[in-house]
Amino acid sequence: MSESNVKFSEAEALHFHARGRPGKIEIVASKPMATQRDLSLAYSPGVAVPVRAIAEDPSRAYDYTAKGNLVAVISNGTAILGLGDLGALASKPVMEGKAVLFKRFADVDSIDIELDTRDPKAFIDAVALMEPTFGGINLEDIAAPDCFVIEQTLRERMNIPVFHDDQHGTAIITAAGLINACLLTGRELRDVKVVVNGAGAAAIACTELIKAMGVRGDNVIMCDRTGVIHKERDDLDQWKSAHAVVTERRTLAEALDGADVFLGLSAARALKPEWVTKMAPQPIIFAMANPDPEITPPEAKAARPDAIVATGRSDYPNQVNNVLGFPFIFRGALDVRATAINDEMKIAAANALAELAREAVPEEVAAAYGGVSQRFGADYIIPAPFDPRLMEVVPAAVAEAAMRSGVAQRPIENFAAYRQSLRARLNPTVSVLSLAYEAAKSNPKRVLFAEGEEHVVLRAAIAFKESGYGTPVLVGREDVYDKLRDLGIDDPSGYEVLNSRNSPLVGRAVDHLYGRLQRRGFLRREIERMVNQDRNYFAAAMLALGEADAMITGVTRPFSQSLRQVEMVIDHEDGSDPFGVNIIVGQNQTVLIADTAVTERPTAEQLAAIAVRSAAFARRMGQEPRVAFVSYTTFGNPPGAYVGDLREAVQLLDKRTVDFEYEGEMAPDLALNHEMQRRYYPFSRLSGPANILIMPGLQSASLSAKLLRAVGGENVLGPFLLGMKLPVQIAPMTAGASDLVTLAVLAAGAVERARGASF
Numbered sequence: 077m078s079e080s081n082v083k084f085s086e087a088e089a090l091h092f093h094a095r096g097r098p099g100k101i102e103i104v105a106s107k108p109m110a111t112q113r114d115l116s117l118a119y120s121p122g123v124a125v126p127v128r129a130i131a132e133d134p135s136r137a138y139d140y141t142a143k144g145n146l147v148a149v150i151s152n153g154t155a156i157l158g159l160g161d162l163g164a165l166a167s168k169p170v171m172e173g174k175a176v177l178f179k180r181f182a183d184v185d186s187i188d189i190e191l192d193t194r195d196p197k198a199f200i201d202a203v204a205l206m207e208p209t210f211g212g213i214n215l216e217d218i219a220a221p222d223c224f225v226i227e228q229t230l231r232e233r234m235n236i237p238v239f240h241d242d243q244h245g246t247a248i249i250t251a252a253g254l255i256n257a258c259l260l261t262g263r264e265l266r267d268v269k270v271v272v273n274g275a276g277a278a279a280i281a282c283t284e285l286i287k288a289m290g291v292r293g294d295n296v297i298m299c300d301r302t303g304v305i306h307k308e309r310d311d312l313d314q315w316k317s318a319h320a321v322v323t324e325r326r327t328l329a330e331a332l333d334g335a336d337v338f339l340g341l342s343a344a345r346a347l348k349p350e351w352v353t354k355m356a357p358q359p360i361i362f363a364m365a366n367p368d369p370e371i372t373p374p375e376a377k378a379a380r381p382d383a384i385v386a387t388g389r390s391d392y393p394n395q396v397n398n399v400l401g402f403p404f405i406f407r408g409a410l411d412v413r414a415t416a417i418n419d420e421m422k423i424a425a426a427n428a429l430a431e432l433a434r435e436a437v438p439e440e441v442a443a444a445y446g447g448v449s450q451r452f453g454a455d456y457i458i459p460a461p462f463d464p465r466l467m468e469v470v471p472a473a474v475a476e477a478a479m480r481s482g483v484a485q486r487p488i489e490n491f492a493a494y495r496q497s498l499r500a501r502l503n504p505t506v507s508v509l510s511l512a513y514e515a516a517k518s519n520p521k522r523v524l525f526a527e528g529e530e531h532v533v534l535r536a537a538i539a540f541k542e543s544g545y546g547t548p549v550l551v552g553r554e555d556v557y558d559k560l561r562d563l564g565i566d567d568p569s570g571y572e573v574l575n576s577r578n579s580p581l582v583g584r585a586v587d588h589l590y591g592r593l594q595r596r597g598f599l600r601r602e603i604e605r606m607v608n609q610d611r612n613y614f615a616a617a618m619l620a621l622g623e624a625d626a627m628i629t630g631v632t633r634p635f636s637q638s639l640r641q642v643e644m645v646i647d648h649e650d651g652s653d654p655f656g657v658n659i660i661v662g663q664n665q666t667v668l669i670a671d672t673a674v675t676e677r678p679t680a681e682q683l684a685a686i687a688v689r690s691a692a693f694a695r696r697m698g699q700e701p702r703v704a705f706v707s708y709t710t711f712g713n714p715p716g717a718y719v720g721d722l723r724e725a726v727q728l729l730d731k732r733t734v735d736f737e738y739e740g741e742m743a744p745d746l747a748l749n750h751e752m753q754r755r756y757y758p759f760s761r762l763s764g765p766a767n768i769l770i771m772p773g774l775q776s777a778s779l780s781a782k783l784l785r786a787v788g789g790e791n792v793l794g795p796f797l798l799g800m801k802l803p804v805q806i807a808p809m810t811a812g813a814s815d816l817v818t819l820a821v822l823a824a825g826a827v828e829r830a831r832g833a834s835f
Contacts, residue, residue, distance in 0.1 A: 182403035243281030245398035252429035274342035344368035408474030412484035424477035504698030520546035526615035528552030536816035585617035616645035626823035630807035656795030680724035704747035704766035705740025
């Protein structure tokens with residue numbers, strides 16, 4: 077259950093999947109493939125060595141191949157999301173998406189496989205034959221009752237974990253929430269009376285899991301479309317009949333009378349408020365129909381203010397989101413080479429999630445949810461999906477349970493070291509950026525898009541608005557509305573457009589800018605022309621006058637020209653010079669490069685200031701800063717004519733009290749290779765590879781960043797402009813819509829800081 081209620085146009089969704097390389101996944105080699113020797117080792121003849129080793133000992137496949145970190149995401153498309161039976165091929169975008177989530181949240185590699193069959197036996201035979209390839213099988217979007225037969229048979233036939241997430245993922249997150257809801261209301265699982273509405277795959281899995289955790293079978297009433305599933309019915313299949321009970325109750329309304337818990341996995345509006353009033357005190361309501369719940373939290377609270385309510389949606393508290401489970405469950409299972417994912421492991425995952433929700437919430441998670449410190453209670457019984465501790469807590473619990481229950485083939489001896497390795501698997505910058513997007517939705521701002529007539533800017537503005545990040549304010553002419561219609565917006569009047577020719581705000585903009593520039597040789601009529609004819613002057617004036625919270629520009633002119641225009645209207649922070657930082661995001665490492673945008677030949681003082689501000693920025697990106705002043709020389713070898721300022725910058729930092737590591741001058745390859753530093757330069761003050769590279773000049777910095785962008789694409793972010801008094805970001809002319817959205821989100825996130833300090 078993971079409906080986010082984020083809105084977007086069909087055109088945007090299609091563009092997202094089609095742009096660049098079609099689809100959402102690709103295969104990347106994990107070993108160098110540059111030379112003939114590399115190829116010989118990777119394939120023939122070198123590959124024969126691990127082939128023989130695996131033939132002698134099949135377990136060595138986990139040592140010499142990707143099997144141990146590879147999961148197949150498999151479907152036949154018979155129950156796609158809420159869309160139904162649309163076939164195997166139509167399910168491919170969903171399966172690719174699931175593969176992306178595996179990688180993003182738990183560093184599990186996965187491949188989507190769509191099987192064009194509705195025959196359970198053919199499906200089972202096809203999947204079973206793949207066992208040598210994968211370390212685990214994630215079944216997805218398979219209709220009931222076939223999904224029960226398929227999963228059970230594959231679990232019996234295969235010696236690797238098989239997990240149908242639609243069933244067990246939902247069950248695990250639901251169980252975690254139920255544990256905490258019972259704790260808050262003083263209930264014991266063995267005593268609660270539960271009504272389950274729905275008898276599909278997820279409902280049956282939820283019921284089986286909570287029974288395995290202690291809920292008594294005779295305290296659970298399950299309902300389907302016909303009504304209560306009771307012993308006297310003769311229309312039940314084997315899966316429903318397993319949960320039939322002896323009762324005189326026949327309808328959902330009757331079943332709910334006095335019930336403690338409602339678990340809804342059925343249809344929108346299935347739970348009436350008047351039925352909620354008949355439930356026990358402090359009722360627990362999990363309304364998980366997708367995309368619209370059986371009852372909304374406001375409706376449930378209106379009927380019973382003492383209720384604890386969860387749904388499958390992110391716009392309400394207590395979201396039952398499967399991404400809290402499946403990536404981390406497979407992570408733990410793979411790491412101990414488990415032969416199955418059993419009830420003990422599912423229960424361990426549920427308990428770990430429940431315990432995590434009861435712990436103090438990290439500040440970065442609180443910031444992502446409107447700055448309100450989340451705390452265990454009726455509106456926080458399930459952890460937030462972007463809580464960075466999930467990666468450490470859940471896999472460790474699952475791995476330990478696998479060991480206790482005897483399905484682990486490679487037990488973990490040192491759990492402290494294992495938990496540390498889990499923390500190291502994910503790049504913290506990726507998590508921070510995800511949290512920044514969540515924070516934008518929780519605290520939306522008004523962002524000026526200065527070049528509002530450009531199609532790439534309009535696409536970004538549409539995405540910014542419809543994703544709930546804030547309100548885009550488009551600076552442009554009358555034809556902006558026509559262009560919005562061309563991009564699929566039926567009612568463009570919902571977008572705010574400021575026209576610098578006829579806006580009633582023009583006069584204020586002219587007054588503001590004339591007040592700044594009248595003693596610098598500018599006539600008022602010149603200012604009027606600048607404001608009327610150039611969107612950057614007008615947009616920057618609107619920002620300065622408080623008509624918006626942040627500003628984005630840059631795609632129609634060089635960075636330096638845009639910056640000069642903005643600087644005419646907005647001051648530098650603390651009178652210092654602004655600069656640009658690019659972020660290079662790797663799978664396991666993030667590196668910042670500065671100054672990539674502003675100062676051609678920075679002085680030693682400027683280099684030191686750039687280092688200080690870059691370190692602060694790195695911390696906001698989740699990094700512990702390690703600064704290297706880089707050059708073509710390393711500690712004077714070979715001698716260079718342009719390294720004096722770098723050395724002096726280091727000396728300036730030596731005289732100050734700074735809270736980060738720094739070193740230089742050194743070549744960039746050495747700065748990023750801590751082993752080489754320790755071997756040849758043991759006096760280096762860096763405790764690890766540098767993650768901030770301060771370049772000696774704009775030429776080398778800009779060339780490096782742009783070359784990396786051209787080669788690395790979306791793995792290079794920025795440049796981010798630091799040092800302006802108000803949140804302004806200037807995009808490169810080559811920026812795409814997603815780049816602009818990222819800049820807008822981070823600029824909006826800097827608003828509060830800008831009132832005291834710059835982004």
